[in-house]
Amino acid sequence: MENYDLLNAIILLANFVIVPALSYGSQLALAALGITLVYAVLRFSNFAHGDLMAFGTMIAILITWLFQSWGLTAGVLPTALIALPFAMALTAGFCLLTDRIVYKFYREQKSQPVVFMIVSVGVMFIMNAIVRFIIGPKDRTFFDGEKFIIKAVEFKSYTGLPEGLSIKSTQVLTIVIALITMMMLFYFLQKTKMGKSMRAYSNNEDLALLSGINPDRVVMITWIIVGMLATIAGVLYGLDKSFKPFTYFQLLLPMFAAAIVGGIGNPLGAVAGGYIIAFSEVMLTYAYKKFFMYLLPTNLEPDGLMQFLSTDYKFAISFIILVIVLIIRPTGIFRGKTL
Amino acid sequence: MIQRYRTHLAFSFMALLLIIVGIGQSWSVSIGIFNLCIISAIMAMGVNLQWGYAGLFNAGVMGFTALGGLVAVLISHQPIYEAWSVGGTGILISLLIVIVASFFIFYVSKNIKSVFKKRFFIVFVILLAVIGLGNFYGPSIDLIEDVNPAKTGFLGGLGMPIVFSWIAAAFAAALLAWIIGKVTLGLRSDYLAIATLGISEIVIAILKHEDWLSRGVKNVTGLPRPVPYEIRLQDSEWFINIIEWLNSSKLSAIETVSGKQDLLNKLVIEGSSIYVKLCYAGLFISVLVILFFLSQLALNSPWGRMLRAIRDNEVAASAMGKNIVGQHLQVFILGSAIIGIAGAMLTTLDGQFTPGTYQPLRFTFIIWVMVIVGGSGNNLGSIFGGFFIWFMWIEAEPISIAFIGLVTSGLDYGDPIRMHLIASAPHMRLFIMGAILLITLRFMPRGVIPEKVVRPR
Known part of the structure; x- marks a missing residue:
């Protein structure tokens, strides 16, 4: 079998690094897009975004339970996918409500961005409380349907290789849904009239107003998109891993890191940043011992786990990348600040 | 009238609340809340220095607090010689490797002009350092953690009185603040918020997982106290005499000797816990008073005036020749040092160090609510905010349980909705905090005790 060592090594890497990082990156990218849109249009760093994701996911879980109690399922796909559109609509509505009750006042006052940021901390508290109040702080899984697309055992028997490849259906779903969402978002921003007016508003508020763009409408559309993106990102993350309000709050750091690394305010940057953060996180915390065992001759096999950093420090990785980018190129990779 | 006596009214109200708790629940609870109120007030003063004086958004209060706690352990715990020897x-x-590498990187980035060469050297040094650390660090932490892992398994501390750690914590927090400030100050203001948020998560991650340093999630308990222990007090003659003298009327009302002794024992146990808490309160109040006077002095000095000028108009202050980034760095370090002191005090009060309990909502964002509600830019305001918000944080739970009990009183006892609501009542405190913050920002944006604008006569 030793002739297949290279192949085995590649499969190992695909199994534990490439596929998980791709799906985690897609989730981060969607989340970072929400942050970046708020930053570009409303001009503040939204600390409540992690909890907004948790809120959207909670709605999706509740609707999923409702559908399951009716006996409605999506067959091999998770039921949460049918619930997703409803949850998106409700979360978007919730965003609009928050904007109406809370943020609108400060916008009219033309408050400084930092005031908005503190206000978003208040919103974060309230959303956190609502989520914990309704669904509780515990860990929940709401996945149903077929769990694997390719099982490790089947792959082994099919190819005859000792290294198995398993791909979870949630990973493929995440990547596919994220790609579709991003494509739709970029089409919307680049080609439609509303998207163009959003970009104009983000570039120069006063000039946009003079050109007959209605700022209230732009803000409204932005919140709707942000709510929908947050729900998709949250549900995909919850399906892939599990739903726990505190984990969603902790995602704030990688999300912001992704948005800033790519250039905050720039949607393309948010997507790139999401994948950069995810790949570095997974690649730097993966133990490469087995990988090198396949590739190197027996006498050169490594003693340790060949792990750069233990998984306990995955937050440190997004932070270190953030700091490096801030030092070398403070505006981010794709020169942020406008849509 | 109300405007003028706002400060007095606010603090009288606060005293009234604590007295109500003292009479309604117990004096021990009331003084316990009071002690934590003082620590919160000190943290709020630290954040106020950064936000109120200079307009810096520090979202990493938790990290500095936890670092202060770590310093308390490292100063006060007895050294474990066996671990040191292995x-x-x-x-x-x-x-030493880390220090040498950092100095080298610092030197290279200052003195080598070519960007390519600079980056090459830095990457090279980091790689060398990582290889060196792999050879020394990994094996020795395994050895240290194997020394009596159930009880110690870490290096221990210096075995000095824990009060010294309050000063040491200030320096440790200042050092951390200097590093973060060097990197992020001078960039856009939001970046400081994100960077501090990140560093606080990393500090917690390190404290949780580096067992050789402070036993990680296994916690360090039984730190030495700066005040007497309850058990010792209960055995000492003079303390029993004081309690007897204080309660002489109560005691003389009882006829039987055994009944008298029982009541006295109960009173002594209760009294010793109150006495210990009062001792802590005395220590904490003196720290609070010292820090308050220093902050007031700073606020009213030319330095404080300059900071406010920078806060209110950076461009103008810059045109007057003020070094904005430098001043921001100074005030960021000072504020963080104060937060570090509060962190060490908190660990002193608890007598144990538990990295698992550090939560960003409880240790970062609550402090922000305190500063905003109290009145940013005003030290008295921060102290009031610290007291009031901490009080609410503690008392929100009984209040919301009572409230939910009232709302659901129409439902059956075993009703699932009622059960769920009562079980979720503790989460209402987050809601109350958010609501207080949003309402203050909306209707009283300058806080309960607003900043005084002093005009030169």
Whole structure:
């Protein structure tokens, strides 16, 4: 079998690094897009975004339970996918409500961005409380349907290789849904009239107003998109891993890191940043011992786990990348600040 | 009238609340809340220095607090000589490698002009350092953690009185603040918020997982106290005499000797807990008073005036020749040092160090609510905010349980909705905090005790 060592090594890497990082990156990218849109249009760093994701996911879980109690399922796909559109609509509505009750006042006052940021901390508290109040702080899984697309055992028997490849259906779903969402978002921003007016508003508020763009409408559309993106990102993350309000709050750091690394305010940057953060996180915390065992001759096999950093420090990785980018190129990779 | 006596009214109200708790629940609870109120007030003063004086958004209060706690352990715990003998040299060599590497990187980035060369050298040094650390750090932490893992398994501390750690914590927090400030100050203001948020998560991650340093999630308990222990008090003659003298009327009302002794025992146990808490309160109040006077002095000095000028108009202050980034760095370091002191005090009060309990909502964002509600830019305001918000944080739970009990009183006892609501009542405190913050920002944006604008006569 030793002739297949290279192949085995590649499969190992695909199994534990490439596929998980791709799906985690897609989730981060969607989340970072929400942050970046708020930053570009409303001009503040939204600390409540992690909890907004948790809120959207909670709605999706509740609707999923409702559908399951009716006996409605999506067959091999998770039921949460049918619930997703409803949850998106409700979360978007919730965003609009928050904007109406809370943020609108400060916008009219033309408050400084930092005031908005503190206000978003208040919103974060309230959303956190609502989520914990309704669904509780515990860990929940709401996945149903077929769990694997390719099982490790089947792959082994099919190819005859000792290294198995398993791909979870949630990973493929995440990547596919994220790609579709991003494509739709970029089409919307680049080609439609509303998207163009959003970009104009983000570039120069006063000039946009003079050109007959209605700022209230732009803000409204932005919140709707942000709510929908947050729900998709949250549900995909919850399906892939599990739903726990505190984990969603902790995602704030990688999300912001992704948005800033790519250039905050720039949607393309948010997507790139999401994948950069995810790949570095997974690649730097993966133990490469087995990988090198396949590739190197027996006498050169490594003693340790060949792990750069233990998984306990995955937050440190997004932070270190953030700091490096801030030092070398403070505006981010794709020169942020406008849509 | 109300405007003028706002401060007095606010603090009288606060005293009234604590007295109500003292009479309604118990004096021990009331003084316990009071002690934590003082620590919160000190943290709020630190954040106020950064936000109120200079307009810096520090979202990493938790990290500085936890660092203060770590310093309390490292100063006060007895050294574990066995661990030092097996792994001490390895750890010291690793520390030396880190220091040398950082100095080298610092030197290279200052003195080499070519960007390519600079980056090449830095990457090279980091790689060398990582290889060196792999050889010394990993093996020695394994050795240290194997020394009596159920009880120690870490290096221990210096075995000095824990009060010294309050000063040391200030320096440790200042050092951390200097590093973060050097990197992020001078960039856009939001970046400081994100960077501090990140560093606080990392500090917690390190404290949780580096067992050789402070036993990680296994916690360090039984730190030495700066005040007497309850058990000792209960045995000492003079303390029993004082309690007897204080309660002489109560005691003389009882006829039987055994009944008298029982009541006295109960009173002594209760009294010793109150006495210990009062001792802590005395220590904490003196720290609060010292820090308050220093902050007031700073606020009213030319330095404070300059900071406010920078806060209110950076461009103008810059045109007047003020070094904005430098001043921001100064005030960021000072504020963080104060938060570090509060962190060490908190660990002193608890008598144990538990990294698992550090939560960003409880240790970062609550402090922000305190500063905003109290009145940013005003030290008295921060102290009031610290007192009031901490009080609410503690008392929100009984209040919301009572409230939910009232709302659901129409439902059956076993009703699932009622059960769920009562079980979720503790989460209402987050809601109350958010609501207080949003309402203050909306209707009283300058806080309960607003900043005084002093005009030169």
